[in-house]
Structures are given as C-alpha cells and as structure tokens.
Amino acid sequence: MNFNFSALLALFFYPYFYSIGNIGRGEEVYKQICFNCHGPNLGGGIGPSLIDSYWKHGDSPEAMLQSIAKGITGTEMIAYELAYPKDDLIAVRDFILSKQEGMRSVFRSVYPREFFEGRRLKPELFDSVESLSQSRLPENVYYMERSVDGVLRGKAKLHIKDPGDYQLITRPIGRTSIYINGQEMHYSDQKTDQKTHLNKKFKLTNGIHDLEILHEEKTTHSYRFYGYLQHIGGKRFPLNGKSLEGSAPKFIKATPQAIVIRKWIKDLPPRSLLCLLPNRVLIAYDPTNSQIVKVWSAAEINQTPSLPGRSQNPSELKGQLIPDQEKLVWKDADLEFLHYQTLGEQVQITSLVNGKQKTLSFIPKGTNSFSLTIQ
Numbered sequence: 001m002n003f004n005f006s007a008l009l010a011l012f013f014y015p016y017f018y019s020i021g022n023i024g025r026g027e028e029v030y031k032q033i034c035f036n037c038h039g040p041n042l043g044g045g046i047g048p049s050l051i052d053s054y055w056k057h058g059d060s061p062e063a064m065l066q067s068i069a070k071g072i073t074g075t076e077m078i079a080y081e082l083a084y085p086k087d088d089l090i091a092v093r094d095f096i097l098s099k100q101e102g103m104r105s106v107f108r109s110v111y112p113r114e115f116f117e118g119r120r121l122k123p124e125l126f127d128s129v130e131s132l133s134q135s136r137l138p139e140n141v142y143y144m145e146r147s148v149d150g151v152l153r154g155k156a157k158l159h160i161k162d163p164g165d166y167q168l169i170t171r172p173i174g175r176t177s178i179y180i181n182g183q184e185m186h187y188s189d190q191k192t193d194q195k196t197h198l199n200k201k202f203k204l205t206n207g208i209h210d211l212e213i214l215h216e217e218k219t220t221h222s223y224r225f226y227g228y229l230q231h232i233g234g235k236r237f238p239l240n241g242k243s244l245e246g247s248a249p250k251f252i253k254a255t256p257q258a259i260v261i262r263k264w265i266k267d268l269p270p271r272s273l274l275c276l277l278p279n280r281v282l283i284a285y286d287p288t289n290s291q292i293v294k295v296w297s298a299a300e301i302n303q304t305p306s307l308p309g310r311s312q313n314p315s316e317l318k319g320q321l322i323p324d325q326e327k328l329v330w331k332d333a334d335l336e337f338l339h340y341q342t343l344g345e346q347v348q349i350t351s352l353v354n355g356k357q358k359t360l361s362f363i364p365k366g367t368n369s370f371s372l373t374i375q
C-alpha cells in the first residue's frame with residue numbers, strides 16, 4: 001500500500017496562530033505589577049483569575065489589550081498605557097494569552113430553523129443566511145437560554161497546550177456537526193443510522209485552533225447539548241456549561257420593597273427564607289419549624305459565581321449579626337409551610353398551624369430592628 005504520511009498530516013494539521021510576541025518581556029512586566037492583584041500564577045486575588053474560562057471584558061487579543069491599556073473604570077484595574085510603552089502592554093497581553101487553555105472567544109449565533117431543514121449543517125450554509133441573534137458568551141462554554149429558539153452556531157478558539165490525538169464526544173441529541181480548523185470532525189444525527197455518523201480522531205498541535213459547533217435540538221425548553229473534547233489519554237475540555245447570568249459576582253442589597261432571597265448560605269438551614277427589609281435588616285427564617293435562625297443589620301448578600309471547574313461556592317451574607325434573636329415562633333405545633341409574599345415593606349409568611357392558617361409578618365422598625373405580627 002502506498003501510504004502518504006505527509007498528505008495525512010496536511011489533512012489533520014491546520015493550526016491557527018495569533019502571532020504571539022515577546023512573551024519573556026511580558027512575563028517580566030507581569031511580575032513587576034500585575035501579579036500583586038492577579039496572583040503569581042494568574043489564578044486571581046484582588047483581581048480576577050486570568051486563566052479560568054470566564055472573561056468579563058473579553059478575551060480576544062484586542063479586548064484584552066483594551067482592558068490592560070485603558071483600564072476598567074471604577075475598579076482597581078487602572079489604565080496601564082500611562083505606565084508602560086505599547087510594546088510592553090502587547091507583550092504582557094501575549095504572556096497572558098500564552099497561558100490560556102481550552103475554549104476561548106466563544107460566540108453563539110442563532111439562526112431560523114426552516115432554512116436548515118433537510119440540509120446537513122455546515123459553515124457555508126450558515127454564512128448564506130442572516131442570524132437572528134449573536135452574542136459573546138463570557139463563560140466560554142455553550143449554553144442556550146430557554147427563550148432562544150433556532151439552530152445554533154458556536155464559534156470559538158481552542159487553545160491547546162498538549163499536542164496529540166483528540167476526539168469529540170457528544171450526547172446524541174438532535175443533530176450536531178463540529179468543525180475544527182474548517183474540517184468536519186464530528187457528525188451525529190439522532191434521526192439517522194449511527195453508521196452514517198462521523199467521529200474522527202485528529203491531531204492537534206500546541207497552539208490556537210478554530211472550533212465551530214453547529215447544532216439543532218427539537219425543543220428549547222431544556223436544552224440538552226452535551227459534549228467535550230477529549231485528549232486521548234489526557235485532559236477533557238467541556239464544550240457546554242451554564243450561563244453565569246444572575247450568578248455573576250453580584251450583590252443583593254435592600255430595596256424600598258422587602259425582598260425574599262433563597263440562596264445557599266453556609267451554616268443556615270437549606271430551606272431558609274432570607275427576608276431582607278428596606279432598613280437592611282435581614283431575617284433568616286426556617287419555615288419548616290418556624291424558627292427565626294439569625295438576624296443581621298446592615299445586611300447584603302454576595303452571590304458568588306459558579307463555573308465548571310470553579311468551586312461551587314455558597315453565597316455569602318454580609319452584615320452585623322444582632323445577638324439573641326433566635327426564637328421559635330410556634331412551639332410544639334403541627335406546622336405546614338404554605339407560601340410567602342412581600343407586601344411593600346413587609347414580608348408575610350403563611351403556614352398551617354395546628355390546622356389553622358396563620359400569617360406572620362416581618363415589619364421594619366427604625367434603622368436596625370424589626371417587629372413581628374401574627375394574624
């Protein structure tokens with residue numbers, strides 16, 4: 001057999017490189033200043049991690065340079081163009097780029113379904129029709145909101161550090177084609193014979209590659225695309241994940257209306273209702289046994305983000321603990337929690353107590369107290 005190895009290589013190696021510059025100089029600059037906030041290994045500190053997949057202000061070479069040169073208004077991240085010449089800023093950006101691994105610069109576009117009916121999903125097809133929407137996904141994994149309906153095209157850069165053999169693994173739901181450096185490496189369609197599916201093994205060099213995921217599922221109610229890139233004998237890189245919207249670093253603060261928050265807070269019973277009154281008094285109430293567990297003044301809640309690969313951190317409650325507030329509202333009662341509601345400044349919690357419906361209200365009092373009424 002006349003086996004042409006170099007033709008095979010030509011088929012599988014299509015690396016795409018940013019022209020990465022003076023990384024050595026970049027590391028020097030990093031160690032002079034950036035490490036103070038972003039950590040010696042870029043893992044974060046006062047500033048965010050610069051190696052995890054979440055990039056709030058964008059991880060394209062241009063967006064990163066913008067963050068570094070112009071700074072981020074209102075944060076400790078100042079404009080470094082005042083301190084360093086442009087070449088140094090580019091060098092430190094390229095040093096950070098060289099530390100990335102996995103999917104980055106993920107964009108998701110949604111297209112109308114009709115156009116793709118009966119046609120195999122390929123990039124050229126998507127190029128020939130208008131998208132319904134396009135978004136950058138700062139989490140750098142694919143996900144779909146429930147309200148989105150259509151055929152998905154995801155484009156990303158794949159940063160590879162360990163060269164070798166790779167394969168794409170997906171759950172056979174709907175139909176999926178995955179392209180790497182312009183070549184279809186994976187194809188599956190739930191409706192067709194598995195024998196027609198494609199699941200190539202391919203080589204990836206150390207560097208940055210182009211990745212496209214083309215995908216359609218029947219319902220959007222619960223989007224179930226699941227897939228990962230497997231380095232054979234090595235790491236796996238998830239292709240899907242969840243949105244951080246609503247759980248991105250964010251404080252929940254008191255408003256002129258009372259609010260009830262249900263978040264996982266360490267050391268509180270898991271079903272606690274966190275009743276935050278307009279005067280910033282927060283009452284943790286456990287409706288399963290009618291216990292006021294703890295009360296704080298000047299309270300707010302820090303919702304921490306959770307990402308695949310990051311720890312699933314509980315949210316954090318900040319405030320001044322008011323001592324000796326623990327109390328059982330109904331002792332030795334047969335108790336069934338029915339519902340809660342907020343009514344202006346108050347929180348009302350309704351339960352069946354010994355078969356009778358009772359509503360207890362938490363009402364703000366002064367700047368750091370509350371009163372409780374039962375009806």
Ligand code: HEC
Pocket residue numbers: 029030033034035036037038046047048050054055056057058064067068072075076077078080092093
């Ligand atoms: C005094 C602390 C501090 C120093 C020093 C610092 N940073 Fe930052 N940096 C931050 C903070 C805080 C943020 C997050 C701002 C925000 O809330 O979005 C940030 C954000 C960034 C981002 C954007 C991250 C994203 O998710 O989009 C980049 C890139 C960055 N810094 C690079 C650098 C580089 C390069 C240096 C050194 C030249 C540096 N930083 C020095 C505090 C710092």
